[in-house]
Amino acid sequence: MPYVVAAAVFVPGWWVRPTALAALAAGVAHGGFVGPEQAQQRRHEAEVARYRERSELLYLGAAPPGLQVARVETGPAHLGVDYRPVRDGDRSGRVHLTVRRPVTPALRCPEPAETGATCTVDASGELLRVHALPGGGRDVTLVRRHRDVEVEVTGQSLDEAGLRRLLDTLHPLSDPELETLIREKKIDYRN
Secondary structure, eight states: OHHHHHHHHTSSSTTHHHHHHHHHHHHHHIIIIIHHHHHHHHHHHHHHHHHHTTGGGOEEOOOOTTEEEEEEEEOSSEEEEEEEESSTTOOSOOEEEEEEOOSSSSOOOOSSOOTTEEEEEOTTSOEEEEEEOTTSOEEEEEEEEETTEEEEEEESSSOHHHHHHHHHTOEEOOHHHHHHHHHTTOEEEOO
8 A cells, every 4th residue: 555655646646646645644643543543442442451351359348437449459359449548658457358259168267266266157157357556556457248359458457347347238249330440550360
């Protein structure tokens, strides 16, 4: 095609040269603008499809007050969500949510019991583990079955009730939420 356009410039006739130049300009415009845009769209669609391969693991809970979704990591067998404070520099208040396939048929406390920790499983099958931290703090973990997955949420600043509220808001990751995470570069796929 480029040779035909170049040759047309040298053909006698007043209408052939402008037509050849217009075809050349159209080819350059297409190659410079439309082609890369289509390639970018194909890459974006492939990225969304890669995240959706394991849609049974793609759950998100509403961020607790004062926190926001900071980072999401997904892989073949898990989804991890880090919730961090809205204010930059605030180190307190981090919460981590993990969604994975169940490891055991029913939730159980580890045996032997961990030093400095309490663990209970209630009648509904929800596991609560509390680790005492140096300095008087506590690391609270709740684990619950949700449909075909196991969901664990851990935090040091939220109490049991706050972590339960986060688990109660668990919902499948919607297309607009996924688009926002991709656009803001907050989601990453790890093997």
